[in-house]
Amino acid sequence: MSSHLTRRSVLRAAGIGSLGAGLGRLAGAEGVTGHAAVDRHGSHLMGVQGTVDTSVFDPAVYLRSWNFSELSPDERDRMYRESRRPDGSMLREYEIIAVDREIEIAPGVYFPAWTYNGQVPGPTLRATEGDRIRIRFVNEGSHPHTMHFHGWHHPSMDGSLVEQQVPPGSQFLYEFDAEPFGLHLYHCHAIPLKRHIHKGLYGVFIVDPRQGRPEADEMVMTMNGFDTNFDGDNEVYAVNTVAHHHMSHPIQVEVGRPVRIYLVNVTEFDPINSFHIHAMFFDVYRTGTRLETSELSDTVMMCQGERAILETTFRYPGKFMFHAHQSEFAELGWMGFFEAVEA
Amino acid sequence: MRTDRPNGTAPRSRTTLGLVAALPLVLLAALLLLIVRTDVTRPLRGDAPPVEELAITSVRVTEHGFELSLLNDGPDPVRIAQVLVDEAYWAFAQQPPGELAHLDRARVSIPYPWVHGEAHELRLLTASGITFDHTVEVAVESPRPSARAIGLLALVGIYVGVLPVALGLLWHPALRRLGSKGLDFVMALTLGLLVFLLIDATHEGLEAAGQVASSYQGTVLFFLVGGLGYLGIEAFGGWLSRRPRAADGAWVAALLVAVGIGLHNFGEGLAIGAAIALGEAALGALLIVGFTLHNTTEGLAIVAPLARQRAPLGRLAMLGLIAGAPTIAGAWIGGFVYSPFWSVLFLAVGAGAIAQVIAQIGRGVAGGRALGDYLRSGAVVGGLICGFALMYTTGLLIG
Numbered sequence: 001m002s003s004h005l006t007r008r009s010v011l012r013a014a015g016i017g018s019l020g021a022g023l024g025r026l027a028g029a030e031g032v033t034g035h036a037a038v039d040r041h042g043s044h045l046m047g048v049q050g051t052v053d054t055s056v057f058d059p060a061v062y063l064r065s066w067n068f069s070e071l072s073p074d075e076r077d078r079m080y081r082e083s084r085r086p087d088g089s090m091l092r093e094y095e096i097i098a099v100d101r102e103i104e105i106a107p108g109v110y111f112p113a114w115t116y117n118g119q120v121p122g123p124t125l126r127a128t129e130g131d132r133i134r135i136r137f138v139n140e141g142s143h144p145h146t147m148h149f150h151g152w153h154h155p156s157m158d159g160s161l162v163e164q165q166v167p168p169g170s171q172f173l174y175e176f177d178a179e180p181f182g183l184h185l186y187h188c189h190a191i192p193l194k195r196h197i198h199k200g201l202y203g204v205f206i207v208d209p210r211q212g213r214p215e216a217d218e219m220v221m222t223m224n225g226f227d228t229n230f231d232g233d234n235e236v237y238a239v240n241t242v243a244h245h246h247m248s249h250p251i252q253v254e255v256g257r258p259v260r261i262y263l264v265n266v267t268e269f270d271p272i273n274s275f276h277i278h279a280m281f282f283d284v285y286r287t288g289t290r291l292e293t294s295e296l297s298d299t300v301m302m303c304q305g306e307r308a309i310l311e312t313t314f315r316y317p318g319k320f321m322f323h324a325h326q327s328e329f330a331e332l333g334w335m336g337f338f339e340a341v342e343a
Numbered sequence: 344m345r346t347d348r349p350n351g352t353a354p355r356s357r358t359t360l361g362l363v364a365a366l367p368l369v370l371l372a373a374l375l376l377l378i379v380r381t382d383v384t385r386p387l388r389g390d391a392p393p394v395e396e397l398a399i400t401s402v403r404v405t406e407h408g409f410e411l412s413l414l415n416d417g418p419d420p421v422r423i424a425q426v427l428v429d430e431a432y433w434a435f436a437q438q439p440p441g442e443l444a445h446l447d448r449a450r451v452s453i454p455y456p457w458v459h460g461e462a463h464e465l466r467l468l469t470a471s472g473i474t475f476d477h478t479v480e481v482a483v484e485s486p487r488p489s490a491r492a493i494g495l496l497a498l499v500g501i502y503v504g505v506l507p508v509a510l511g512l513l514w515h516p517a518l519r520r521l522g523s524k525g526l527d528f529v530m531a532l533t534l535g536l537l538v539f540l541l542i543d544a545t546h547e548g549l550e551a552a553g554q555v556a557s558s559y560q561g562t563v564l565f566f567l568v569g570g571l572g573y574l575g576i577e578a579f580g581g582w583l584s585r586r587p588r589a590a591d592g593a594w595v596a597a598l599l600v601a602v603g604i605g606l607h608n609f610g611e612g613l614a615i616g617a618a619i620a621l622g623e624a625a626l627g628a629l630l631i632v633g634f635t636l637h638n639t640t641e642g643l644a645i646v647a648p649l650a651r652q653r654a655p656l657g658r659l660a661m662l663g664l665i666a667g668a669p670t671i672a673g674a675w676i677g678g679f680v681y682s683p684f685w686s687v688l689f690l691a692v693g694a695g696a697i698a699q700v701i702a703q704i705g706r707g708v709a710g711g712r713a714l715g716d717y718l719r720s721g722a723v724v725g726g727l728i729c730g731f732a733l734m735y736t737t738g739l740l741i742g
Contacts, residue, residue, distance in 0.1 A: 045434040045454055048425055106432070108424030108470050228472025235427075235468060244432065331431030 122203030246336025504670025511642015535730015572695020612673020
């Protein structure tokens with residue numbers, strides 16, 4: 001709501017004369033900058049207020065979980081089973097259920113999400129190249145949904161055509177081999193596409209190379225955003241859903257131990273997102289499909305759906321800020337800290 | 344007491360009448376209780392999200408940041424979860440804290456290093472993700488009621504209200520030398536001026552009505568209060584005429600014009616003070632010139648009814664203060680405690696008062712002639728047109 005004073009609207013017009021200057025002084029502003037109060041610049045003033053309820057979804061747990069490793073053995077058995085096949089590869093069977101659920105994306109801000117297994121992002125699925133993936137997908141949501149994977153598979157398993165949509169109350173068995181190795185994702189491909197994705201139907205799909213990757217402290221970071229008022233613009237940006245969560249809960253890492261970040265961009269509405277870390281550099285493996293690094297950087301830019309594996313090692317103890325290098329995204333929630341401690 | 348009633352109903356005692364009259368009210372209360380208890384709209388609403396409305400009724404820019412006054416203008420409770428300034432989440436404090444029920448008020452203060460003279464976007468994010476925005480168009484510190492601020496706002500009021508009206512009053516000696524055609528012309532010109540002011544006040548008032556929280560029904564409020572303003576001035580005029588030491592008709596007319604214009608200028612002062620408070624006052628010399636020209640015509644309107652009278656300077660000064668001084672009071676109130684709600688009320692009273700004055704003068708000037716004959720007179724038509732044209736062209740100067 002801005003004021004409109006019409007006949008007096010010249011009040012707004014560029015003014016000349018001494019009275020205008022007098023009114024400026026009237027306002028009591030000291031000089032042009034007029035900011036004596038230092039406290040207004042305090043960094044603690046920026047960022048969301050309060051904390052979210054992490055008993056429902058904890059970004060710190062999501063960060064280092066895949067194939068339901070965060071669940072108790074009993075609960076895990078219901079969602080995930082693995083068995084070795086004659087050729088030595090694994091058969092990995094998943095239960096993925098689409099449900100509508102209200103999630104807390106910033107302290108006190110609730111978003112009516114569509115989720116895989118009640119969480120946004122959905123569970124991270126992880127396999128080794130050549131493994132067989134079998135997913136029983138049950139749609140308990142209010143709209144038709146699908147699971148569309150990035151990776152090699154038969155078109156009948158693509159989950160993208162209208163006839164491949166799984167209506168509410170129905171289920172579908174997705175089955176394909178995990179290839180190529182790299183960092184991939186899955187998301188709903190029901191129409192309208194934008195709405196189905198930004199409502200929360202996406203997750204990370206990691207395919208490890210047969211020989212594996214060097215030991216590291218591995219973590220999954222999904223860059224996402226939420227359009228809470230449905231105006232086609234995100235009100236909240238985050239890594240792993242909760243705005244500014246790692247500002248108050250820094251990610252704990254060890255000095256000298258390699259860190260591997262599986263970074264996926266599923267931000268809707270904005271063409272690109274980015275990742276920047278302070279005071280250090282990382283090796284970039286775009287899409288994770290080659291074992292040789294393509295660049296050494298402290299900032300990586302990614303299009304919607306693009307992903308990269310980042311590898312680095314903390315040299316010093318202390319707090320390291322990381323955030324989107326779009327300042328707007330950073331201040332709207334996509335910002336956090338690593339805290340490196342001596343092992 | 345017995346009367347025969349054509350419809351044959353029995354006569355009733357007062358008690359019976361009271362009971363019968365109360366019956367519908369009792370039944371209405373029962374009906375309301377039923378509606379609330381059974382929540383009949385629930386099946387219609389389903390699990391639809393709440394209807395959240397939040398009116399940002401005022402924003403003050405302080406040394407430390409922004410101070411917002413809020414009103415829950417919708418049917419459902421609203422909880423403010425986060426606050427954004429220029430697309431960044433920011434610290435804030437809400438008083439009183441917690442959920443706002445229908446028509447609850449709260450203040451939100453946001454410590455923020457705002458930049459002098461630049462725009463800032465404020466956004467409130469509710470628990471359900473709905474956003475309410477306010478733009479601080481030009482950030483300058485809102486005036487505080489210091490001696491200096493009071494003095495400067497008064498100076499503005501004097502420039503745009505008191506002095507121009509006083510200058511217009513000085514036409515009185517010239518008016519006294521006019522013939523009857525000339526007087527017809529000047530009175531018609533006055534009517535033209537007043538009709539212009541009425542239209543302008545109505546426009547301003549309805550615009551302010553649009554900014555009022557919708558629960559307050561700004562447009563209805565404007566017309567109702569305008570009607571009260573009309574009746575109030577009507578009663579005031581009647582009281583003046585009936586007093587033992589009643590002034591003659593011309594003085595009553597002049598006084599009523601002065602009161603009407605004074606009420607109008609109060610509304611104008613509110614708008615000017617508010618513009619300063621909202622940081623939109625880049626008041627320049629050109630604007631002062633415009634207001635001076637524009638409001639000088641108001642002085643002419645006041646003395647026109649006195650064209651056949653001797654007018655002691657003291658009484659003229661009194662009329663000038665009645666018409667001009669409210670601008671100062673308006674500027675103070677607008678500058679320190681602006682709210683569109685009060686603007687609507689004062690603009691409405693002003694518009695009603697001016698409407699009454701138009702009617703009053705119209706009755707007087709026609710002087711027994713049929714209105715049609717009066718309006719067909721060349722001097723009158725010329726006067727009306729000149730009145731409009733004068734206001735319109737001087738209005739061009741102030742936008």
